[in-house]
Amino acid sequence: MILGIETSCDDTGVALLDTSSGQIVFEAVRSQNELHAPFLGVVPEIASRGHIVALPELLAQGLAAIPAGRDLKAVAVTAGPGLIGALLVGVASAKGLAHARRVPLIAVHHIEGHIAACFMECPWPEHPVICLLVSGGHTQLWLVEGPGHMKLLGQTLDDAAGEAFDKGATLLGLPYPGGPALAALADQGDAKAVAMPRPWLKDRPFDFSFSGLKTALRTKVLRENPEGAAKADMAAAYQESIVQVLVGKAVAATEQTGAKGIVIAGGVSANRRLRELLDERCRRQGLSVFLPPFNRTTDNGAMIAYAGWLRLQRGMIAPETLSADPRWAMQPWGEAGAVAP
Known part of the structure; x- marks a missing residue:
């Protein structure tokens, strides 16, 4: 089981991926549209505070959804790019959870997550x-x-x-x-x-x-x-x-x-x-x-869990000192800066 966490902007997303089947067994997204509507746009500070409120609840739900007899294999989290305050909420939570459960921590590039999401339900093209x-x-x-x-x-x-x-x-x-x-x-x-x-x-x-x-x-x-x-x-x-x-x-x-x-x-x-x-x-x-699929177009935890799984299979483990980078540039795997910002 891989837990995916997405908090790069104003949507809080958590999902649980079953690595044996490749299926998402739990997924939840908490929108902040009502919080930002009065301002006609996303307010970074409000977004960060919204994640602080929503993420613990969604994480508890995700962990509770792990089937009996199965273990958490890794925690994947969006480490950039995005709003720095929002990213830090997700990264800090992921680091704490990975440390407590003694499982690998995977840093996922937000754009890589979006691209990977397109192939969650069909093979990658040859x-x-x-x-x-x-x-x-x-x-x-x-x-x-x-x-x-x-x-x-x-x-x-x-x-x-x-x-x-x-x-x-x-x-x-x-x-x-x-x-x-x-x-x-x-x-x-x-x-x-x-x-x-x-x-x-x-x-x-x-x-x-x-x-x-x-x-x-x-x-x-x-x-x-x-x-x-x-x-x-x-x-x-x-x-x-x-x-x-x-x-x-x-x-x-x-x-x-x-x-x-x-x-x-x-x-x-x-x-x-x-x-x-x-x-x-x-x-x-x-x-x-x-x-x-329409439910994979906006920010979500499932795309991060899936992208994290791809990275885990290639041994791309983030260091315990992982931090967020709002301008993390995506690099080809194997090059400097690809594993973590």
Whole structure:
């Protein structure tokens, strides 16, 4: 049994992985949306305090779920990147539990966890794939050749895609969390009814930038003050610009690298229009596509338990002096800095 702990941002996640079957036997996620809603965004100090309250309860539930006659084999925890205070809550708890139970401590990179989650219920592909990681804090393209063999191709130069969705929702007067609210409104609109720029950054084919698109939306909202159908059309056009650029660059990356498929990961990968467009483009290009289950798109303990299991099989044990690193750079396994920050 491997216990996974995730506290990199505002969701507290704990899960228990049965290593004999590869199945998750316990999983719980505690959201903090109500705590942050008044501020229309995540407040780091509030997030840390929320983890302090939620994590002991979830850990107790997870440990109680270990079947009779089975032992805890390791504790895996997100050690970065993320909010430093939030990360430290999880890392400190994991260190204490691993020491008390005398089991190995595994440090997991948050992005590695998201990528690994896509293959929890299906085999890792035999050929290289492009991973489009899209969340509130990250928008990146990775060339994935297998567990621990990932190369960063490009990333956002300013706002992440999830952040662009949230800020767009705020401009349109939608409630927090903004991403799902904007997507729901966009489903009612006509993306072709409003002209929106599409930031392709042709001189930087694998990088992203959404700040200009956000400015364009702000200008239109202030000028037109849209309501009803007009607001839905504006939301649809804004969303379409984001997803077209995300999918277009991911497909272009397969052409440049020779990758044979695309996988999406991160919270924004739950977006219906993004999934629809990606599936459509991959079918047209003859590419395989990997869409994670909806319960694996946002932050969760299961992805950390699974990624921790992969690391444990390769003897990647973190030192007892492990600390969190909000800017931990993911390294190929076997290189310095891969085992722990």
